[in-house]
Amino acid sequence: MSSDVTDPVGPGNGRVVLEARNLVKDFRTNKRAGVFGREYFRAVDDVSLELRAGQVTALVGQSGSGKSTVGRLLAQLVPLTSGEILLNGAPVAATRGRAFIRYTGTVQMTLQDPFASLNPLHRVSYTLGRALRIHGGPMSADDVTERSLALLRKVELGPAELYLHRFPHELSGGERQRISFARALAAEPKVLLADEPVSMLDVTIRKGMLDLLDQLRRTEELAVLYITHDLGSARAYSAETLVMYHGKVVERGPSDQVIHDPAHEYTRRLLAAAPNPRRRLAG
Template sequence: MSGTYETKHAETGSAPTPLIEVTGLHKQFASGGRFRRSRRSVHAVDDLAIRIHAGETFALVGESGCGKSTTARLMLSLQQPTSGDIRYKGTPLSMMSEAERRDYRRRVQVVFQDSNSSLNPRKRLGTILTTALTVSGAVADARRAVARAHELMEDVGLSPSASFFDRYPHELSGGQRQRVGIARALAPEPELIIADEPVSALDISVRAQILQLLQRIQRERSVAYLFISHDLSVVRWVAHRVGVMYLGRLVETGPVESVFTRPVHPYTEVLINATPVADPERAQLRHVHVVSGDVPSTTERPSGCPFHPRCPLAVETCRSEVPELLPVGEAHAAACLRATERVEGLRLP
C-alpha cells in the first residue's frame, strides 16, 4: 500500500502529529479459578507504544496469545486499558468529551476475521449498511443512506449492488461477506481501520482479491490501517511499518523492508525462518534453525526477556533483565540485550 503515505511525508518534511499514538499501554486480566488463591493475572499487553500516521499501514504480527487482538480491542475502546494512553490526533481518549468520543468511535472502524459471525444473520445487506451509515451520522436521512449503501457496495466490488441489497449474509461466499464487512467499516468515513486477521479465513485466490481491495481503498481515501496478522508474508506485502509482538510486548518495530531483511530480535528472525516459502528450490525448513519449545502462557511469563527460554542466543543477563525497545537503525528498534551484537553481525546458530 505504498504511495500516498511516503509522498505525504516527503511533502511535510518533519513528522506530523500521528493519527493514533499509543504510549505505555498495559492490560491485565484476572484469570484462574473462583478461589482467590488460584487467581493469577494475565498481562496481555505490556508497555506497548505504537504510532500510526494518516494513510499508512502499520501491521502487528505475532503468534496466538501475543496480545495483538487485545491491542485492537483497547484501541477500539471495547475494553479499557489498565494503564497507559491512547491519543487520537494528540488528544488522550481519557480526556475526551462525549462528543469527541463519539467522533473517535466513528473515525476508528474495524474489520473482523470471521465475517460469518460479525454480520447479523437476520439482517439484509442493505439494512446492515444503511444502519452503519445512519447510526454513525455519516448521512442525514434514510433516502440518502440507501443511495450511499449502493455506492459502497459497488465500491467494494459487490456489483451490481441492486442484486446484493436484499440478500442475507448466508447467501454470500466468504470473500463477498468480507467485502460487506469492509463496506460497513467504510460507511462512517473512518480515518483508521483496524483489520484483525481480515484475510486469514479466506482461500488464496479470494485473499488476493481482498488485499487488492484494501490497497485500492487506501489509495483512494488515504485511510490508515492497523493490520493484525499472524502471517508474515501477508504483512510483508501490505504494510509500511510492522511491530512484532511476543507475550504482550513489542520486541521489534520498524519499516517492513528493514525488519524483514535485517531482523535484529532473534524472535523476528525465527518467525521469518518458520514461514513456509512456496519455492521448492529455496525451501528452508529443512535447513534453518527451528526454535524449540512452545509459546509460554501469559500467566507464566518468564522473567527478564520473555523470549529467553526459547532464544538460541540467550545469555545469563537475559534471564533477569527486561530489555528496552531501543533504536537499531533508521526508525527501526528492537528490545534485545544483544541488539548491538546482532546489528554488528551476530547470527542465529
C-alpha cells in the same frame, strides 16, 4: 517467481492520526490469589505505536501474542489497564456512551471471522443502513439506499443493487468481509483497525481483499492497522511492521528491514519456520 513488489505502501511519513502510548492490559483469570483476589494475566505489556494517515502499519504475532487485544484497546472496545490513546494528538478515553460513539466515527474496526461478524438475521441493507444512520445523523430512506449503494461500489461489490437485499448466508466469505469493510467505511473513519482480515479466506480471494485495503488507504487517506499472523503479507502491504510476542513488541521498523534483516531472535525463528519451497531447490 520472486516477489519484487514495487513499494505498494506509499511514503510512510503521513500525519500521525492515532497514537498509543505504553498500553497495558491485564485480564482476570480464574485462578485465585489470596482470599478474595484473582490472578491477573498481562495480555498487552507496554505497547506503543503510531498510525499515520495513508499508511498501513502491520502488527504481526502468533495466536496469544496479544495482537488482537491491542486492536480492541485501540478501538476502545475494552478499557485500558494503563497507558494512553491519543487521537489527533489529544488523549481520549471513551469506552462507553456518547463519547464512544463519537470515537467510532473516527476509528473503526473490522473483525476476523467474516462468517460470524454479520448478524445472520439482517440483510446487507440493514447492516449498512444502521452504520450510516449512526454516524450520518437522521436521513431519508432514499438517502440511505443511495449511500449504501455507493459503499458497496467502494468495496467493489457489483452490481450493488443485487447485494443490498442479500442475507449473510447468501454471500461468500470474501463478499462478507467486503460488507464488513463497507460497514466500517460508512462512518467515514480516519483510522481502520483490520483484525486478520484475510486469514479465513481462500488464497485467491486474499489478494483481492488486501489490494482493496491498500486502495482504501490511498483513496480515503486511511490510517490502517493490519493485524495478521503472516509476515509475508505484512511486508507486501505495509510500510511499518511491529512483531509481538507474549504481549510485548519485540521488533519494529520499516517492513522490508524487519523481514530481510530481522534483529530479534523471535522474528528470525518465525521467518525460518515459514513454508518455503526454495529450501528444497537449495538443499
